[in-house]
Amino acid sequence: MSPAADLTRRLGGAWHGGYGTARCPAHEDRSPSLSLADGSAGRVLLKCHRGCSYAEIRSALRSLGAQVNSQPSNISDRELRVADRENAMRRARQAERAWSEAQPLRGSLAEAYFRRRGITCELPPSLAYAENCWHASATRWPALLARVAGGPGPAIHRTYLAHDGSGKAPITPAKAMLGPTKGGAVRLSHGRDRLVVTEGIETGLSLLSGLLPGAPSVWAALSAGGMAALNLPSRPGQLTIASDGDPAGHAAAEQLAARAYGLGWRVSLLPASEGNDWNDVLCGKEARA
Structure with missing residues (x-):
């Protein structure tokens, strides 16, 4: 990992292939x-696009215990926007490409992963399996791929799996997005x-495995933040x-409910039990207070 990528990670930011962004x-x-970007001789190039001076950034980093070999960056706002667009397209x-190369779930390690978690419903075509999926740690693992619809562009969600399908792979992160997913x-x-x-894929499939009556459309927003930002269908319903x-x-x-209600949806909340x-719930593993 390069010095700039490492500092980006320590600041809780995002690395975009050739540069990083962080608060x-x-x-x-x-x-x-x-x-943040990598300069010459192992230096990290730093620039705050809200006007903080280089000295202020250095001082703040030292107060956080981050000792880095750095220098001011001349990256302009325009260059950053261009790099953002190019990175998003890439x-x-x-x-x-990852989706086009994926395999069907039937008989795969990903299907075994779901069945071990008590999921009995039919698995949808929005899910697929990659036997040898690249991870940011420069290793490859089996992975469940999920196609994200309704967002800004082509995107997938990856869940990396242990080699025996018993659970998630022992790597960090074990889940990762690829492509623009906001609202999808x-x-x-x-x-x-x-x-x-629902928030997760597994939780949505659990509801379809006998916990929900009727024939609902079930969408997994992939996170709590994704749920709050979800793009709803244009025609309101239940x-x-x-x-x-x-x-x-x-x-x-509550955020999604308030927005949906304002758009004319009839909304009900169905939270899982606390914790x-x-x-x-499907597997009977509820935490007890």
Whole structure:
């Protein structure tokens, strides 16, 4: 990992292949305004696009215990926007290629992973299997691929699996997005009577494995943040929000519910019991207070 990529990671930012973005430690940054790149002789190039000086950034990094060999960057806002667009296009192409090379789930390690978790429903064509999927740690693992629909462009979600299908791979992160996913979801079923939104793929499939009556459309938003930002269908109907039983899940469900209600949806909340998700409920593994 390069010095700039390592510092980006330590600041909780995102690395985009040739540069990083993170919240600037020199001011109260609500969205990432610090750009980081690798310079010569192992130096990290730093620039705050909200106006913090290089000296202020260095001082803030030292107060966080981050001692880095750095120098000011002359990356302009325009260059950063161009790099963002190019990176987004590259990742979208990678997502399309990964999906086109994936295999059907039937008989795969990914199907075994679901069945071990008590999921008995039919598995949808929005899911596929990659036997040898690249990971940011420069290793390759079996992976469940999920196609994200309704977002800004082609995107997939990857869940890396242990080689025996017993669970997720022992790597960090064990889940990763590829391509622009904001507002999108993995569409797990196409029903008639209502739309049900869950956070995770496994939780959505758990609901389809006997926990929900009727024939709903179930969408997995992939995270609490994804649930809050979900792009809803243009025609309002009945919406059930089946969140995880934790504070982040409750907050995301309330955000989506308020927005949907304002758009004319009939909304009901269906949170899992406290401390659990719907796969815990399906498997009878609910945490007890």
